[in-house]
Amino acid sequence: MTENKCLAGKLRAGQTIVSAWASLPSPIFSDLFLRGGYKAITLDLQHGLLTTAEARDSIKEIINGGGHAVARICVDDFKNASWLLDVGAEVIIAPMINSVADAKKLVEFCKYPPLGARSYGAVGATMATGVSMDDYFASADEKTLAIAMIETPEAYDALEDILAVDGLDGIFVGPADLSLTVSGGKRVEPVSDASLAMQKDIAEKTRAAGKIAGIYCVSKGHLQHSKAAGYQFMTFGTDSTLFINAAAEAASSLD
Structure with missing residues (x-):
């Protein structure tokens, strides 16, 4: 995957990306x-x-469909x-990345030495993208992103120190x-006034540190506010919610 085609390259080039949010256990939703x-x-x-296992199959579906796969792990x-x-x-x-120590742990598992301690052997990634293991390894630290969620007062207070962690590519706000x-x-x-002000401050500090600012958006209005605040990577549109809303609209036609 070339730099200008990977998600990291697009974000670093200043593009704004809106990602879907998949919570249901089937690759078919990624295809849809x-x-x-x-x-x-x-x-x-x-x-x-x-x-x-379902995430693995979804990632393969996303890659085969020409999309970018992002994964939010458990705490x-x-x-x-x-x-x-x-x-x-x-x-x-x-x-729940609340401290510099937490951020360093994330980098340790996501980046290859000397930045981190990720082990060599990305079999699935190389098979799915058609690149050699050596070529993947040579550019993986640049083309893959380690993003820390900021969602507690401890994380907010430590934000500038967290952003200074070498190898951390950005933050993602859980509003x-x-x-x-x-x-x-x-x-x-x-989306209270106090919450939006805090979110704007986080975006400004993140961009000032030269890193990627991401956020989960809860509405179209919140999406637009987040873009104006400086967020580049935003998620909006959850599979379960979209399906329920569409089903409710279709069912209401029977009334």
Whole structure:
């Protein structure tokens, strides 16, 4: 995969990417997202219903369809971060990265030495893309991204130090959890004025550090606000929600 065709290259070139969010356990949803016009699909292994095997098959479907595969791992599941990259994911999003130590652990599993300690042997990625193992290895640290989720007051307070971690490519805001944790568990308000101001500050600091700013968007309005705030990588459109809404609209025609 050439630099200008990989997701990392597009983002570093200043493109804005909107990714679908896949939570259902079948590669067919990745195929449908691609047919619908999405170029990137984020597989949610933290809260979604996908197993690692289903994520593997979805990643292959995404690559074969000409799209970009992103994977959100479970909390502290760094070993599967390496495995998902080996399978062919281009981006790993890791939740609950609250400190420099957490960020360094993510980099350790996502980057090859000397940046990290990822083990050599990306069989799935090389088979799916048709590149040799040596060619994949030579450019993997540039063409794959390690992204830390910022979703707690601890992470927000440590943001600039986290962004300074060598090998970390960017951040991804979880706006629901950020509002929940900042309020001490009292509110889930991802688009309140206070939440939006915090999100804007995070984007500005991330861009100032020369890194990629990403966010989960909860509505079309939030998507537009996030773009204006400086976010380059945004997720919007979840398979389960889209299907339920479309089904409800179709069913209502019977009334």
